Amino acid sequence: MTPQAIGATTWVVADGYIPPGSNGPAPAMISHDSICMLNAGGEPARVSVEVFYTDRDPVGPYELTVPARRAHHQRINDLRDPEPILPGVDYCLVVRSDHPIVVQHTRLDSRQAENALMSTIAYPSAL
Amino acid sequence: MTPQAIGATTWVVADGYIPPGSNGPAPAMISHDSICMLNAGGEPARVSVEVFYTDRDPVGPYELTVPARRAHHQRINDLRDPEPILPGVDYCLVVRSDHPIVVQHTRLDSRQAENALMSTIAYPSAL
C-alpha cells in the first residue's frame, strides 16, 4: 500500500488528568495519561500540544515529531518542555499537526491496587 | 497561537449515572460522573446543561461559564441549581454553549474496593 496520510490536523482531549499515585511495577503500571498517535503518511508530522488549565493561561507548545509511517504513544507524564504537567491537575489538550494524524486518548489509573483503564478517540476538528 | 474556538455548540451524553456509593479517600475517589469541557476560544462560553430522565420531564438549565482559553471539568454530582442530580438514577445530558466547546464524558465508579473508569468524547451535534 502506498503511504497515505489519514486523519485530521487538529485534535482535542477534554478530560486530561494524571492520577496522583500508583501501584505496581514501573513503568508499565505507573498511572498515566497518554495521547496515542498514528502518522500513516509518507512525511514526518510535526506535532504541537497546547495544554489548557482551569485557572491559568495555556502552556505550550510542546513539540514532537511523529516520523512517516510510524506509531507514537506519548505519555503526558513525560512531557518536560516548556514545563512538566503535574499529577492531580485537570487539563485539556489541543494537538495540532502539519500533516493528518489520528489521536486516541487513554488513561491508566493505578492509584488503587487494581488498575483502571479508559480510552476514546479524541475529537477531530476541521480547524 | 491565536485563540480559536474549537468544537461544537451542542453535545449529548446518553449514559449518565452517578454510582451510589464509594470507597476510598474523598474527593478524588468519590464515585462521580463528569463532563470535561474545553473552551479554546477567546470569549467566555456560557454553557447550559439540560438533564433528561426516564420517567419525568427534563430538568434545567443548569448554567455554567467556561472562561476563554480554559479547561473546566464539572462533576455532575456537584450541580445544585435548579436541583441536585441523584445517585443511582439513569439520565442523559444535552450540553449547549453559545461558543464552540469540546465535551468529554467520564465516570469513576468506586462502589467496589477498586475503582473502574470509563470515558468517551460526547456526541457533537450541528444543532
Added chain:
Amino acid sequence: MTPQAIGATTWVVADGYIPPGSNGPAPAMISHDSICMLNAGGEPARVSVEVFYTDRDPVGPYELTVPARRAHHQRINDLRDPEPILPGVDYCLVVRSDHPIVVQHTRLDSRQAENALMSTIAYPSAL
C-alpha cells in the same frame, strides 16, 4: 427550550458481549451490556434493534419506544422478544429509530471481584 430531536436514526455497536458471570449485589452489579439512548425530541421514537452474530443469521427486530424528551437505558440482558441474547456470545447491534436519537454503549463486567467499565458513543450512520 423547545423540544428538538438530536442525533441520528441509525447507530452501530460493534463490540457486543454480555460477560458470563457476576460478583456483587443484583441488579446494579450484574454484568451487563447496555445501550443508553436519548430522545430529546417532541415525538416518541420507535426504536428497533437488530442483533448480528458470528455464525448465524441476524435476529430481530427487538422493538422499543423511547418517549418524547426521555432517557432510556436498556440492558441488552433484559431483551426477550424475539429471543434472549446469551451471555458469553459475541454480537453487534444496529439500532434504528424513526426519529433522531443518541446512543451510547456501556458495559459493566463484574466477572471478577472488582468491576470494570467501558463506554463509547456508538457509531452514527446517515443511513
Added chain:
Amino acid sequence: MTPQAIGATTWVVADGYIPPGSNGPAPAMISHDSICMLNAGGEPARVSVEVFYTDRDPVGPYELTVPARRAHHQRINDLRDPEPILPGVDYCLVVRSDHPIVVQHTRLDSRQAENALMSTIAYPSAL
C-alpha cells in the same frame, strides 16, 4: 430488513497494545486487544489490517473476511500471518475493507488480579 452495508472502508485504532501478562481463566480473561467488526451488508467484506510500530516499518496486510450480515470480533493476539503482534509493544492499526464496515476497539487488561476494560469506536476515514 434488507441487507445494507453501514459504516466506512478505512478505520484507525491509534492505541494498540497487548498487555504482557494475565490473571484468570483462559481464554476469556487473557489480556487482549480486539477489533470488533460488523458487516451489515449483503456481500462478504475482505478486510486487511496494517500494523504500524514506533521504530520499524509497518507490517501487513493481515487478511480477514467478514461474511455478509455477520459480526466478527478479532483478537489482535490471534493474528499470525505475516507475523504475530507481540505483547508489550505499542502499535497502531489501519483497517481497510472493500465494503463498509464498523470497527470498535476494546482492550481487556488482566495483568493485575482484577481486570480493566476500555473501548472506543475506532476513527472512520473517508479514504
